[in-house]
Amino acid sequence: xxxxxxxxxxxSVPEGENLVLNCSFTDSAIYNLQWFRQDPGKGLxxxxxxxxxxxxxxxxxLNASLDKSSxxxxxxxxxxxxxxxxxxxxxxxxxxxxxLTFGKGTKLSxxx
Amino acid sequence: KAGVTQTPRYLIKTxxxxxxxxxxxxxxxxxxSWYQQTPGQGLQFLFEYFSETQRNKGNFPGRxxxxxxxxxxxxxxxxxxxxxxxxxxLCASSPYPxxxxxxxxxxxxxxVL
Numbered sequence: 001x002x003x004x005x006x007x008x009x010x011x012s013v014p015e016g017e018n019l020v021l022n023c024s025f026t027d028s029a030i031y032n033l034q035w036f037r038q039d040p041g042k043g044l045x046x047x048x049x050x051x052x053x054x055x056x057x058x059x060x061x062l063n064a065s066l067d068k069s070s071x072x073x074x075x076x077x078x079x080x081x082x083x084x085x086x087x088x089x090x091x092x093x094x095x096x097x098x099x100l101t102f103g104k105g106t107k108l109s110x111x112x
Numbered sequence: 113k114a115g116v117t118q119t120p121r122y123l124i125k126t127x128x129x130x131x132x133x134x135x136x137x138x139x140x141x142x143x144x145s146w147y148q149q150t151p152g153q154g155l156q157f158l159f160e161y162f163s164e165t166q167r168n169k170g171n172f173p174g175r176x177x178x179x180x181x182x183x184x185x186x187x188x189x190x191x192x193x194x195x196x197x198x199x200x201x202l203c204a205s206s207p208y209p210x211x212x213x214x215x216x217x218x219x220x221x222x223x224v225l
Contacts, residue, residue: 034214036216043216043217049212051212098145100145100157102156104154
């Protein structure tokens with residue numbers, strides 16, 4: 001059974017700092033990995049999707065990497081802003097099923 | 113292009129009642145999946161529908177059911193509500209299964225008293 005872990009559970013940084021969020025998964029036979037953002041009381045917003053054959057994806061100040069063999073992904077946020085404050089969720093899609101398995105998320109607070 | 117629309121956004125029920133939640137996917141998307149989010153368990157997969165057929169089901173009791181209509185709209189039903197069913201229910205759509213990126217709605221927040 002796939003398990004996804006995100007560390008740390010919460011992170012507080014001053015505005016302007018670069019930061020890394022971590023995601024690990026137990027079964028390396030994944031189809032893809034997706035990073036989401038969730039604001040309080042809201043749905044999920046897709047940030048980046050990495051297919052299993054890819055090593056990284058970039059969108060603006062965000063860069064996500066994938067190392068399937070070690071079961072790890074990182075989300076790098078450059079020059080953090082207060083508007084980046086949210087919970088960031090990592091989810092993997094298994095090679096044999098359609099469903100996403102989510103981590104519990106990292107709650108990020110960017111202090112002005 | 114309109115996003116995924118879920119109704120109702122908020123609802124309060126009492127134990128033993130049943131509830132039906134609705135999800136309209138992005139236009140052209142034919143795959144709809146449902147997830148339950150609670151503070152303790154996080155996000156858990158409920159089921160996925162494509163072409164009016166349930167393709168996959170998560171580990172939830174039979175009180176949780178769903179269906180998809182010919183226009184790709186989907187509903188999920190929870191019967192005999194329990195306090196533990198209080199959660200945010202999220203719907204996601206994609207053009208087809210395994211399309212890659214999933215697009216989520218704002219969710220339906222269910223409170224069971």
